Amino acid sequence: MKKKLLTGLFLLVALLALSVSASALTEGDWEFKLLDDQVVLTDYIGAGGDVVIPDSIFGAPVVKIEKVFSYKDPVTSIVIPDTVKEIADTACSGLKVLETVTMGNGVEIIGDQAFNNCPMLKSVKLSENLKEVGPGLFEECVSLKTITLPASLEKIGDGGFHFGIFQESGLETIDLSHITAPLGSHMFKECKNLKSVKLNPGLTKIPEKIFYDCKALEEIDIPGSVTEIGVAAFSGCSALKSVILPHSLKVLQTNAFSNCTALKEVVIPYGTEKVFGAFPNCANLKAIYMPDTVKETNTDLVYKSDNCIIYCTQGSYTAEYCKKRELSYLTDKSVNSLITVYYNGTRISFHTYDQNPELINDRTLVPLRSIFEAMGADVTWDGANSTATSTRDGVTVSIRIGADSITKNGQKIPVDVPAQIVNDRTMIPVRVIAEAFGADVTWNGNGKAVLIEE
16 A cells, blocks of 8 residues: 555656646757746757847746856857846856856846856856845956956845955955945955955945955055954955055954065054954064053954064053063154154154144144154254254255255255154154155155155
């Protein structure tokens, strides 16, 4: 009796399978479903090569592409019409010889891993009206070197337990300055060739592991609106030699810059409140400058960064923390400066000058001797004439308090802001002096930093 029931059950399943197969619709190279007078493509049965997806079948528009391709399909290019609104999860994944994708402007949603593991994919034109993309979208597309994301994006797939949209791809450069949507975690994880990234100036968070193990990334301009840098955001960026953190920063999460082996020093901007174990395993890190605003950190701050010294003010939270944990630290009152000055990539300390830089009429003024001595110039002071004279490599520069010009080898050079007395200290315009000695001077507004390079 039991055997008869099982036999009947198997027959029923077989009949159902036959009925499903028999009801599949086929037209040309496609199997599809016809729902609400709209076509959903379900399978590709063509020979490969250059594939043009139809805009309609039996007069009904093609609106969605499900998982239609097999990794065995020798498809080299795909053209998607304007009628298509959605490309489903893994719809075009695993196509080993796919080189180009041209997408109509009707596409609004692309699902998880829709084009992942397409190793020959080199060129992608996305819909200009794209609103949402899932994680792993171009994961392992190792030939994809650059791509333009549309400004219409509202949601970028978060990696989570899946993958970032470009994870392990061949991306070398990308411009996200026009993207206002929050960026997804793991987005560029393990993009070994990524060298250049532009971020939106209104970005508020650098998410978790977004640049994890991007070994070719040498520099990045972090927007002045960023308040948090996420867990392991730049972990493993071994070519990153320096980073200027924005003055908007409040929280620097655990392992944010772990294993950044080329990093030499980091200035935590005044206003930052929490700095967790952000710098472990940074073999060449020599200095971290911690302002008094930092009130929370943890035990892994500089774990296995053996040659690092933490600079802070006496009696600050950081000083007490270092004492308790037996971390090396030195006192530097200038860690609370609102402006940082770098000379050839190294921060200039104003501790011994007892006066931090000041921004006056949009010009940075620094203590008289600080910039001269940092550049290796000799300085003399003529109190009777309130004039400082500095000499280096055959160049003599004189600057008088209150004067609207300085003198370089006898020639007058106009200045926007004159040297002046601030808090009983003689302050001089850093740009004019540095440029007088032939240095290049730039201003990083996001980090409120003066960069002097020779």
